[in-house]
Amino acid sequence: MQNKQLYGQLSWKEFVSKYDKSIAFVFGLLTIAFIITAMTNQTFLSWLYERHQNQMSWFIRPIFLIPFCFFAYKRSWTGISITIFCLFTSMFWFPKPETISEQVKMFLQFEINWLNAQWDYKKWLLILTIPLSFLALGLAFWKRSLIIGLGVVVLMATGKIVWSIYNAGEAGKSILIPAIIGLVLCIILIYYGFRRLEKNKKF
8 A cells, every 4th residue: 555655556446447438449449440450351351250160259259248238337438348349359269160060151151241242321220230239238237227238138149140040041040059058148147247236236
């Protein structure tokens, strides 16, 4: 405590609290840079999808909704922005698998073709549902609404599943198991975490 007063050092928690929005801004820029690079650099996009063929990245992505909800509940812009950055970049966290199922190959190729196809207003409106969904989810837990938050989580997962199967057919079914497992885990852990946080507030 004395050292802190003598040297004016901040603890990690105090540092994040003091520069919360600044740190969030930096990670927001990093996320946007990542998305733009992936959308404009075909070599980078191909490399991403090679590693994204590893289904571990499919299973881990829904799990990021848990810390996202936690940081929204805590009203931490830093936590929210870092979670979103990790969610996007988790596409390449795992190595390219040695064996890849045909369904996975077909679905990822469909996604690449979809991204590279002409962008009309329908596609832009569809893409806008992603940030709007996260905005709704963040707002729900920012306002401490568990029911609305879980409702948004279910809608996000259901929307992804329906879109994938409707547009990619049989190949789209490859996301079913990761999406359903991720959804169930998210509901259970978010519910448990929310109740625990609310209980701790009373003491």
